[in-house]
Amino acid sequence: MEKLTRRTFFKAAGATAAALTAKAHALAPDAAQHGHGAAPATTTTTTGAAAHTAYLFFRPDEARFVEAAVARLIPLDANGPGALEAGVPNYIDRQLGGAWGAGERLYRSGPWQAGVPGQGYQLPFTPAELFRNALRAIDGDVKKRRNTTFDKLPGADQDAYLESLQTGSQDLNGVPAHTFFESLLALTIEGFFSDPIYGGNKDMAAWKMIGFPGAYASFYHLVDQHGILFTRAPMSMGEDNRRMIHIQPVADQPKAVGPNPVKKGGK
Numbered sequence: 001m002e003k004l005t006r007r008t009f010f011k012a013a014g015a016t017a018a019a020l021t022a023k024a025h026a027l028a029p030d031a032a033q034h035g036h037g038a039a040p041a042t043t044t045t046t047t048g049a050a051a052h053t054a055y056l057f058f059r060p061d062e063a064r065f066v067e068a069a070v071a072r073l074i075p076l077d078a079n080g081p082g083a084l085e086a087g088v089p090n091y092i093d094r095q096l097g098g099a100w101g102a103g104e105r106l107y108r109s110g111p112w113q114a115g116v117p118g119q120g121y122q123l124p125f126t127p128a129e130l131f132r133n134a135l136r137a138i139d140g141d142v143k144k145r146r147n148t149t150f151d152k153l154p155g156a157d158q159d160a161y162l163e164s165l166q167t168g169s170q171d172l173n174g175v176p177a178h179t180f181f182e183s184l185l186a187l188t189i190e191g192f193f194s195d196p197i198y199g200g201n202k203d204m205a206a207w208k209m210i211g212f213p214g215a216y217a218s219f220y221h222l223v224d225q226h227g228i229l230f231t232r233a234p235m236s237m238g239e240d241n242r243r244m245i246h247i248q249p250v251a252d253q254p255k256a257v258g259p260n261p262v263k264k265g266g267k
Contacts, residue, residue, distance in 0.1 A: 055089075056093055056094065056097035057094075057097035058089070061139055061149070062131075062132075062135045063089060064149065066184075067151065068151035068158060069150070069162060069184060070083035070089060070184075071083060071084040072155065072158050073185060073188045074086075074188060074189075079209065080206070080208075080209040083192050085202070085205070086192050086202050086205055087199060087200045088188055088191035088192055089191075090191075090199040091194060091201075092184075095190075095198075096128045100127060101126060101131075103126030103127065103128075103129075108124065108126070121179075123174075123179065127183065130175050130183060133174055136173060137173040137175070138172060141170075162181065193207070193212075195236050197237050197238040204234045207234040208233070212234060213230055214234035214236060215235055215237040
């Protein structure tokens with residue numbers, strides 16, 4: 001896996017962050033009603049913010065892999081929390097355990113033929129089936145090669161294995177390794193930047209780190225102010241059912257950024 005600095009990663013992922021707040025994935029209704037078998041809710045004990053998380057979809061061995069993998073994809077550092085601390089495994093679990101994971105809006109009538117990259121996803125699996133098949137194959141592969149599980153490997157070895165998934169062509173119970181890796185990475189980025197109501201971005205830490213305001217519904221009293229620094233804390237869709245915050249002017253008006261702010265009246 002290509003080594004990226006956190007700064008480079010956020011430059012690549014930042015363009016996606018705002019759009020993810022409006023993403024209409026289901027909030028993990030009962031997976032059984034969507035036609036795929038979810039595991040009974042399980043609790044795994046880990047370190048950090050993911051501790052004592054009750055999963056709706058992941059089995060214990062699957063949860064341990066996902067927690068370890070996302071912690072390598074977006075690691076904790078001095079600039080802020082990593083994917084594990086931000087609750088990304090919980091976000092992925094909810095997606096796979098809900099309507100999206102069951103492929104509710106996915107065309108699944110075939111024919112199942114190998115397509116070209118521009119044709120997009122061509123596999124017969126729902127997202128939940130894709131993850132379940134791939135995770136089972138990965139667990140068996142790591143145990144066969146290393147006589148242990150992925151989460152017990154040293155960090156450098158975890159990186160090397162993830163890189164082998166990213167660039168490899170091995171078959172994971174019918175799932176191409178690179179397809180699984182791309183799905184895991186995409187969901188990790190989504191969970192890190194999405195609204196906390198979807199299970200990730202705990203305490204809106206990712207939004208605070210990049211200066212994203214979140215789900216404010218109105219900035220009406222700022223409409224005539226340009227080039228200012230918005231200093232209010234970010235807001236989740238779940239904080240206020242009207243998502244209105246600027247009913248009264250803020251106590252301290254943000255200061256204009258730049259040496260020559262424009263004065264009203266042209267003076």
